[in-house]
Amino acid sequence: MRATLVKIGNSHGVRIPKPIIEQLGLGADLLLEVRDGALVIRPTTAPRVGWAEAAAQCHAAGEDDLGDWDGVVADQVEQWK
Structure with missing residues (x-):
């Protein structure tokens, strides 16, 4: 599909057909x-x-067990002291 660059003030714009806007869910x-x-x-x-x-x-x-992370933060804090 061809389109034309349109001057809008100091900028430019491209008119996008409504079916494309709807198909892509553009806001x-x-x-x-x-x-x-x-x-x-x-x-x-x-x-x-x-x-x-x-x-x-x-x-x-059952993949939300964070038990392995219990001591990680405490260990890092001690290293930075």
């Missing part, structure tokens, strides 16, 4: 990245999206 905030000579536009995601679900899955699988 007002976007991530722009230059990769291999191309402009990549991606939707932003909230920090830690999916962490709660992943933690619940770990708990259900």
